[in-house]
Amino acid sequence: MQTLQVDLGERSYPIMIGAQLIDQGELLARHIRGKQVAIVTNDTVAPLYLERLSRSLGEFKLTPIVLPDGEAQKNWQTLQLIFDALLSARHDRNTTIVALGGGVIGDMAGFAAASYQRGVDFIQVPTTLLSQVDSSVGGKTGINHPLGKNMIGAFYQPQAVLIDTSTLVTLPSRELSAGLAEVIKYGLICDEPFLGWLEENVDRLRALDQVALTEAIKRSCEAKAKVVGADEREAGIRATLNLGHTFGHAIETHQGYGVWLHGEAVSAGTVMALEMSSRLGWISAAERDRAVRLLSRAGLPVVPPVDMNAEDFLKHMAVDKKVLNGQLRLVLLKRLGEAVVTGDFPREVLEATLSVNYDALTQ
Amino acid sequence: MQTLQVDLGERSYPIMIGAQLIDQGELLARHIRGKQVAIVTNDTVAPLYLERLSRSLGEFKLTPIVLPDGEAQKNWQTLQLIFDALLSARHDRNTTIVALGGGVIGDMAGFAAASYQRGVDFIQVPTTLLSQVDSSVGGKTGINHPLGKNMIGAFYQPQAVLIDTSTLVTLPSRELSAGLAEVIKYGLICDEPFLGWLEENVDRLRALDQVALTEAIKRSCEAKAKVVGADEREAGIRATLNLGHTFGHAIETHQGYGVWLHGEAVSAGTVMALEMSSRLGWISAAERDRAVRLLSRAGLPVVPPVDMNAEDFLKHMAVDKKVLNGQLRLVLLKRLGEAVVTGDFPREVLEATLSVNYDALTQ
Numbered sequence: 001m002q003t004l005q006v007d008l009g010e011r012s013y014p015i016m017i018g019a020q021l022i023d024q025g026e027l028l029a030r031h032i033r034g035k036q037v038a039i040v041t042n043d044t045v046a047p048l049y050l051e052r053l054s055r056s057l058g059e060f061k062l063t064p065i066v067l068p069d070g071e072a073q074k075n076w077q078t079l080q081l082i083f084d085a086l087l088s089a090r091h092d093r094n095t096t097i098v099a100l101g102g103g104v105i106g107d108m109a110g111f112a113a114a115s116y117q118r119g120v121d122f123i124q125v126p127t128t129l130l131s132q133v134d135s136s137v138g139g140k141t142g143i144n145h146p147l148g149k150n151m152i153g154a155f156y157q158p159q160a161v162l163i164d165t166s167t168l169v170t171l172p173s174r175e176l177s178a179g180l181a182e183v184i185k186y187g188l189i190c191d192e193p194f195l196g197w198l199e200e201n202v203d204r205l206r207a208l209d210q211v212a213l214t215e216a217i218k219r220s221c222e223a224k225a226k227v228v229g230a231d232e233r234e235a236g237i238r239a240t241l242n243l244g245h246t247f248g249h250a251i252e253t254h255q256g257y258g259v260w261l262h263g264e265a266v267s268a269g270t271v272m273a274l275e276m277s278s279r280l281g282w283i284s285a286a287e288r289d290r291a292v293r294l295l296s297r298a299g300l301p302v303v304p305p306v307d308m309n310a311e312d313f314l315k316h317m318a319v320d321k322k323v324l325n326g327q328l329r330l331v332l333l334k335r336l337g338e339a340v341v342t343g344d345f346p347r348e349v350l351e352a353t354l355s356v357n358y359d360a361l362t363q
Numbered sequence: 364m365q366t367l368q369v370d371l372g373e374r375s376y377p378i379m380i381g382a383q384l385i386d387q388g389e390l391l392a393r394h395i396r397g398k399q400v401a402i403v404t405n406d407t408v409a410p411l412y413l414e415r416l417s418r419s420l421g422e423f424k425l426t427p428i429v430l431p432d433g434e435a436q437k438n439w440q441t442l443q444l445i446f447d448a449l450l451s452a453r454h455d456r457n458t459t460i461v462a463l464g465g466g467v468i469g470d471m472a473g474f475a476a477a478s479y480q481r482g483v484d485f486i487q488v489p490t491t492l493l494s495q496v497d498s499s500v501g502g503k504t505g506i507n508h509p510l511g512k513n514m515i516g517a518f519y520q521p522q523a524v525l526i527d528t529s530t531l532v533t534l535p536s537r538e539l540s541a542g543l544a545e546v547i548k549y550g551l552i553c554d555e556p557f558l559g560w561l562e563e564n565v566d567r568l569r570a571l572d573q574v575a576l577t578e579a580i581k582r583s584c585e586a587k588a589k590v591v592g593a594d595e596r597e598a599g600i601r602a603t604l605n606l607g608h609t610f611g612h613a614i615e616t617h618q619g620y621g622v623w624l625h626g627e628a629v630s631a632g633t634v635m636a637l638e639m640s641s642r643l644g645w646i647s648a649a650e651r652d653r654a655v656r657l658l659s660r661a662g663l664p665v666v667p668p669v670d671m672n673a674e675d676f677l678k679h680m681a682v683d684k685k686v687l688n689g690q691l692r693l694v695l696l697k698r699l700g701e702a703v704v705t706g707d708f709p710r711e712v713l714e715a716t717l718s719v720n721y722d723a724l725t726q
Contacts, residue, residue, distance in 0.1 A: 084510070
């Protein structure tokens, strides 16, 4: 087992990574201070792992909360099911909420933990590659609003994150690829040598080689933990983690939640950010193409939806959280391995980027 | 103008107290960092003060959000109206939410600020005595759930609190009395000399003497700021602020929100806490009667609802946030001016307290 420490002062917490950790109850028990535990999961993950996790936590008074699966469920109505179950089972302030599932479960269970009785303990057991390398690290929790993604939420840190790499064997390959979009992102924004490692290992990752997966997850969590530790509340450098996300959120909003996977939208969005960085003269066309090729080899889309034009993108990007005083700020690359957050670009370059024929570009 | 500082490290903030402060826009402007401001108020307060406050904040891009009045509105559906309005008017992360109204508005606007885009700035302009001395100080925000009061929320500190004492001239006298319940509470839990001052000044307070009101508000805020500063997240001493609240919440839940005012329920609940403290031999019957008399002179009920029996109380108290690992903890008085939070009492004493004939006791 590998353990990383996310350093946030009194809100620091460990990330444990390894195979079959879900069966090692003592790893979780040492982070649980009360007698009550609620396991929040969904109807896809529950048949696979709920019984095993419940057995590991046999010493506690358990309340399983099984939600319907899907990004479309990341709303107030589903969140309310968590509160209903906690109150009906009389969970008090000393309860611990354990999130067992992907990013949607982690975001909702985390926001429920942040809000239930104004804050209770929270542990993440992410079971998708995306949530293991992204949403389980850094304390972002929340739900969607009909007018925008992740608009309601809290920054709330877990007591611990337990990553069982062997849960990935039940993950659909499309979702594995979506997770790889975020893994590749870490290379692009802050770790150029990792890009080289990924180029050598991307086929092994897609074939679920456990050694390669463990290394990729560990390196991704290290990158994210370092960035989050330096900037917990997203005042500055943390925003670079959103490479591809402003374009990607526009895609998700336009298509309706759940049509494109988050990582797929981020991948196409990353291609747009690469193209814009290239148009600004910050990276070369060859560097852009190198990154596009890696995303493509990871099984990811590298072209935005055919039915979206520049107008559609601008409309959805105007309510993005990175809009400051009306000025649009984007995460772009100064070079491979170095991202910046900037609003300092000619509007024409953005509009040109939104109007590129990506099919032609990426062939 | 009087100014107190609530000392919470990087989350410290000032409380400004004085007459006609609502017209002094610069007092608020110095705590607003963006260009957008949303004023959250209700349809009772809006006709009285919204125009004046809007004029004071004329330099900002304002979004007024007028909610229906009442504790029954302190729910997700009404909170959602705030998010809808913020997103429709494209408020970004640099926005400031100003709460103009009583405790319900402050709690909802505060939770909206804590949750909107995972946290935006927040300023309180409380217009009821209760919210001026209680809910605007200390960072508690939240909404009710059908199964319990204040069950969903956050600890979230404002940038500043502006208390305009002259807004109390439009407050119904029943609500003024409800505010006095909390004022008297500060004397009971931590400031015995203040009890003497209140006995001399309670009639002046009810007659809206501005000098007396200013003094009472200032002293109450000091008491609360001191307690909150020592214990922001309610691990220990802060819980003493809930004197009368466990019994009081049971009354509010049983009667349905909005039938009894919060301060009225706290007053009757405080009488029950006094009676229990007396039964435990911690205060004398004379001290109990002295406090009951002061509550009564403040225009407050000192007897729980006739239709509630001991069973009703126990049922509602079992989901109170102060239940730890199944053990009920109560705020009781060791003496006038010193409260403790304790679960260390014979259950029979609690049951006897719940079965007292309070009509006879308080005559």
